[in-house]
Each structure stands twice: as C-alpha cells, then as structure tokens.
Amino acid sequence: MTGDDELAVAGTLLAADILDRTCTSRAIMDQVTTRWGTLIIAALIKGPHRFSQLHARVDGISQKMLSHNLKTLVRAGLVNRDVEPTVPPQVTYSLTPMGVSLATPLTQLIHWFGQNASGILEAQAGHDRQAGELSAARH
Amino acid sequence: MTGDDELAVAGTLLAADILDRTCTSRAIMDQVTTRWGTLIIAALIKGPHRFSQLHARVDGISQKMLSHNLKTLVRAGLVNRDVEPTVPPQVTYSLTPMGVSLATPLTQLIHWFGQNASGILEAQAGHDRQAGELSAARH
DNA sequence: CCAGCTAGCTCACCTTTAGTAAGTAGCTTT
DNA sequence: AAAGCTACTTACTAAAGGTGAGCTAGCTGG
Known part of the structure; x- marks a missing residue:
C-alpha cells in the first residue's frame, strides 16, 4: 500500500x-471554493461564457447566486468580465491566467470525486445498513 | 504562456x-468539500486526532460543526472513528485509505491557495481601488 | 408613437444552514 | 459532595441561500 x-x-x-x-x-x-464558485470555474474551463450560458450550464444555480459569485471571482482576479456595448449588452466571462492556474488543482479534485463517487456511495450505504441493524437489535 | x-x-x-x-x-x-470538511481532512493528514485535538487544531470550528462534519465524513468512508472504552472514553479519528487518496488533490488545492493568496489579495485591492475611483468620478 | 422583446442583472421575502452558548452522561479525583 | 474530564446534544439566533418578480435601455414590429 x-x-x-x-x-x-x-x-x-x-x-x-x-x-x-x-x-x-x-x-x-x-x-x-463555495458551493457554486468551484462549479462556475469548472464551467469556464471549457472557454468563455455569457451570463445566460453560465446560468444554463451550471445546473441549478439561481441568477442571484450566479451574479454574486461572479462578482466575487472577478474581484479576486480569477475571472474576466467583458461587456460588449451592444443592445441588449452582451457580458462575457472568462478565466484570467490566475483562474486557469487554479483550474488544474480544482479539476483534479473534481476528477477524484468522479472516480470515487461510487465508492463513497457504497460506504454510505454500508454505514446506513449497519446503523439500521444496530437500532433493530436494540428492540 | x-x-x-x-x-x-x-x-x-x-x-x-x-x-x-x-x-x-x-x-x-x-x-x-464544505467550509469545515476540507479543513478536517487537512488536519487528519498529519495523523490520527482525538475530538478535542481536532477542535483545537481546526481553529474556529464549533463542537457542533466538528461533530456534524465528522459524522458525514465517517459515513462517506473517508474517516475512521475508533472508540477506546476507557473513562472518560477516547475517540480517535483517522483517514481511511480513500481519505488518504483524497488528501492528495485536496492538498494541491490548499497549496495553490497558499501560493496565490497574495496575488488574489492584490487583485482584490486593485479592483476595490478602481471601483472607488469610478464612484468618485461620478460626483 | 409605443407596446413588447431581449440580456443581465437587482430586490424583497422566506427557508435552510451555520454559529453560539449552555447542558448532558458517566466516571474520577479532591 | 463538589468539581472536572471527554465527547458530544440541544435550543436559540444570525447568516447564507433560494424564489419569483421587477427593472433598465434601446431596438423593432405594428
């Protein structure tokens, strides 16, 4: 081992x-590394996205939380915010070089969860089964 | 680049x-990967810890959140919980093999933040300075 | 000329989650 | 008998997050 x-x-x-x-x-x-921060960065790894694209891509996020998290990431210098003054205005978000360098360890972490999700699911099921037996034995 | x-x-x-x-x-x-989950695993990388040791080591966590997060991690099969039936009882927590394998990507992420914290702090300061100038210019 | 459409938010309200402080169990030491 | 130790719970409060509506600003179809 x-x-x-x-x-x-x-x-x-x-x-x-x-x-x-x-x-x-x-x-x-x-x-x-909030609930949504990591997923937004993960979405932006694939390339620049507009607000509505991110809203569709990061499944389950509200517009409020998307807006809030993007502000935090832009302020942290991890994400660029580019406004095209068309009508209606088009806002495009992309990773900065620092954001790209964060993407590497973050992706490895996500990858780990992809690999080990089934193992954790089994462990949880085993744990719950054991707890059930114990509480049944007590009666 | x-x-x-x-x-x-x-x-x-x-x-x-x-x-x-x-x-x-x-x-x-x-x-x-909650606020405390990552830090608890990070603390356990150094070796097994008892409840009170973790409470001291993971600075700022409450007993309630420590207990709650440990339960989740134990259920997920990432952390072992060993009880010595002495008096008062001693409960020791340690990483399982799966927990150890998670430690690697997690540590790399923590390491990235250690390396880039100052860069992000600068970006935030720059962002705030620019925002201040803009709001000053509007008056 | 003006209602309606669009993207990208912002606001008010409510629910869920996290934080704080105090309490609990069982046994030991003073 | 009183106080303390470890590893927790429990009750209460504060903060984070979700939901749905509304807002802006200019262009377009009628």
Whole structure:
C-alpha cells in the first residue's frame, strides 16, 4: 500500500497555517471554493461564457447566486468580465491566467470525486445498513 | 504562456457531468468539500486526532460543526472513528485509505491557495481601488 | 408613437444552514 | 459532595441561500 507515502507527500505540501483562522489563504479559499464558485470555474474551463450560458450550464444555480459569485471571482482576479456595448449588452466571462492556474488543482479534485463517487456511495450505504441493524437489535 | 495547454489538460480531466444537478459526484462533493470538511481532512493528514485535538487544531470550528462534519465524513468512508472504552472514553479519528487518496488533490488545492493568496489579495485591492475611483468620478 | 422583446442583472421575502452558548452522561479525583 | 474530564446534544439566533418578480435601455414590429 502506498498510502503512507502519499500522506507524507501531502503533509509536506500542506500550507502550515491553513488551519489557523487568521490565515489569509484560508479566508480566500472560503470565498472561492463555495458551493457554486468551484462549479462556475469548472464551467469556464471549457472557454468563455455569457451570463445566460453560465446560468444554463451550471445546473441549478439561481441568477442571484450566479451574479454574486461572479462578482466575487472577478474581484479576486480569477475571472474576466467583458461587456460588449451592444443592445441588449452582451457580458462575457472568462478565466484570467490566475483562474486557469487554479483550474488544474480544482479539476483534479473534481476528477477524484468522479472516480470515487461510487465508492463513497457504497460506504454510505454500508454505514446506513449497519446503523439500521444496530437500532433493530436494540428492540 | 502555458495557459492554453493547462486549460486543455484540465478540460479533458473534467468529469463531463459535474455541472449537472442530478450528478452523484456533485452531490457527494457538496457534502465533503464544505467550509469545515476540507479543513478536517487537512488536519487528519498529519495523523490520527482525538475530538478535542481536532477542535483545537481546526481553529474556529464549533463542537457542533466538528461533530456534524465528522459524522458525514465517517459515513462517506473517508474517516475512521475508533472508540477506546476507557473513562472518560477516547475517540480517535483517522483517514481511511480513500481519505488518504483524497488528501492528495485536496492538498494541491490548499497549496495553490497558499501560493496565490497574495496575488488574489492584490487583485482584490486593485479592483476595490478602481471601483472607488469610478464612484468618485461620478460626483 | 409605443407596446413588447431581449440580456443581465437587482430586490424583497422566506427557508435552510451555520454559529453560539449552555447542558448532558458517566466516571474520577479532591 | 463538589468539581472536572471527554465527547458530544440541544435550543436559540444570525447568516447564507433560494424564489419569483421587477427593472433598465434601446431596438423593432405594428
């Protein structure tokens, strides 16, 4: 098993103070890796999108939350906001170079969940089954 | 600039349906990568911890949220919960093999934020300065 | 000339989730 | 008998998020 090796590598990479509440990188991570923030960036990996395209692509997001999260990402310098002064105006969002560099680790994380979703589902089912047996045994 | 290359690599790795609201991996990612879930796993990378140790280590978390998130992670099969029936009882939490494999991409993401926190802080400051100038110009 | 259409938001209202503080169990030490 | 320890719950409150309606501004069809 290579588990311990991976753990050691991960440990050395880990920023020492991410667990400290006053750490700036933790505050920024909280702002960016929200429920919708990661999905918006994931959608923009495929290329620039307009507001309504993102609204359709990021399934389930409300316009309010899309607008709010885009503002945060633009302010953080991860996303560009380009307005074409046509009528009605066309607003296009795209990743900045910094946003692109974030896309790599973020995509690996998403990829991990794609690979391990079924494993987690099984673990959850097993856990629930065991809990059910225990509560049944108590009666 | 290698931005486009990174983007292409990221695009191919990206699970096709993470943006779909019915996708199971998205539901699971929502459960695990919460504000505290990532930090708890990050803390456990360094080795097993007891409840009170985690409470001290993950700065700012309440006992309620620690308990709740640990339950979720245990149910997902990412964290082990071992009870020593001493008095008072000692409960030790540690990463499962699946938890260890998640630690790798998660650590890379945390590492990215460690590297780019200052860049984002600058971008935010620049963005706010520009907004201030614009609103000043309007008067 | 003016109602209607469009994209990209913004606002008011309500529900769900997270945070705070206090309480609980069972046993030990003082 | 009183206080403390660990690992939690529970009740209450604050913040985040969801829903649906409305707004802007100019162009187009009637």
